[in-house]
Amino acid sequence: MGKGLDIDVLRTFQAVARLGRFKDAADYVHRSPSAVTTQIQKLEEKIGQQLFTRSNQSVELTPSGRQLLSEATRFLMAHDRLLATLSPQQMTGKVRLGVPDGYAANLMSDFLPVFVASNPKLELEAVARSSAELIDLFARQRLDLAVAVSSDDWQQGEWLRSTQPRWAAAPGFSHDGSRPLPLALQLKGCPYREAALQALKAQGIAYRILLESANWHAVLACMRSGLAVGIVEGLESGDRSLAYVEGLGLPDFAEHHVYLLTDTSHHVAVHLNEMLKAAIQKDGVATTPHCWEGGAR
Numbered sequence: 689m690g691k692g693l694d695i696d697v698l699r700t701f702q703a704v705a706r707l708g709r710f711k712d713a714a715d716y717v718h719r720s721p722s723a724v725t726t727q728i729q730k731l732e733e734k735i736g737q738q739l740f741t742r743s744n745q746s747v748e749l750t751p752s753g754r755q756l757l758s759e760a761t762r763f764l765m766a767h768d769r770l771l772a773t774l775s776p777q778q779m780t781g782k783v784r785l786g787v788p789d790g791y792a793a794n795l796m797s798d799f800l801p802v803f804v805a806s807n808p809k810l811e812l813e814a815v816a817r818s819s820a821e822l823i824d825l826f827a828r829q830r831l832d833l834a835v836a837v838s839s840d841d842w843q844q845g846e847w848l849r850s851t852q853p854r855w856a857a858a859p860g861f862s863h864d865g866s867r868p869l870p871l872a873l874q875l876k877g878c879p880y881r882e883a884a885l886q887a888l889k890a891q892g893i894a895y896r897i898l899l900e901s902a903n904w905h906a907v908l909a910c911m912r913s914g915l916a917v918g919i920v921e922g923l924e925s926g927d928r929s930l931a932y933v934e935g936l937g938l939p940d941f942a943e944h945h946v947y948l949l950t951d952t953s954h955h956v957a958v959h960l961n962e963m964l965k966a967a968i969q970k971d972g973v974a975t976t977p978h979c980w981e982g983g984a985r
Contacts, residue, residue: 792816818877845947872916887939
């Protein structure tokens, strides 16, 4: 393989991987579809590996493509961060951030006000949705950064940390099994919801959804009332309103992972990436239990 990889070609590769179609990637990088196809073909020839499997409708990354995407994302992030350091200036323009519902309250009260105050000429737009919705919005270029959780091993985003969901309910909650287990869950798109329902079905445990809501605080209130079981990442020390559910034979959850998706071609997004990553990875950023949609310990 010859020395050096072209930055623009790596950005084109990243765009194809993110958008899943050569035409959409061409629009994104302001090139013709044929030019994008040529760039990808030359990149594949240069590294001696097929990066995509192609169909009439879309393309998917091969194992080699996933590995390159992970490395290319880190490289482009470091490249753009270096450029920003060499030419410091007050950030201007607009950046669109997506965070899961359970993170929104803490980020709005602790992290984002500091970021906005430090960059008065910057226009910030933030949305709180489920992880599935945020991934879709990012893929459709409606967000510049997105925090999301998944049980899968992703190459498209930066791994931030692992999470371990657990069943929780009001202290003393009991269920004799003669009736379906009452659940309080967030709407479809929450990865913990899907994991819970699949696990219950696999073990033949009958359940009914007593409450489903896009509002985590409504779900939390239902759990605290003693009416239903829900899912949390963790419980605050000293919080006596909820307890982990023991003795009901409920299935354990697989470990999940928190990822940060960033448009590396967006100068402000790259800057916000570092600050957001530090905030999420440190203890105490999100201390409310939730269905990931947050980061309780």
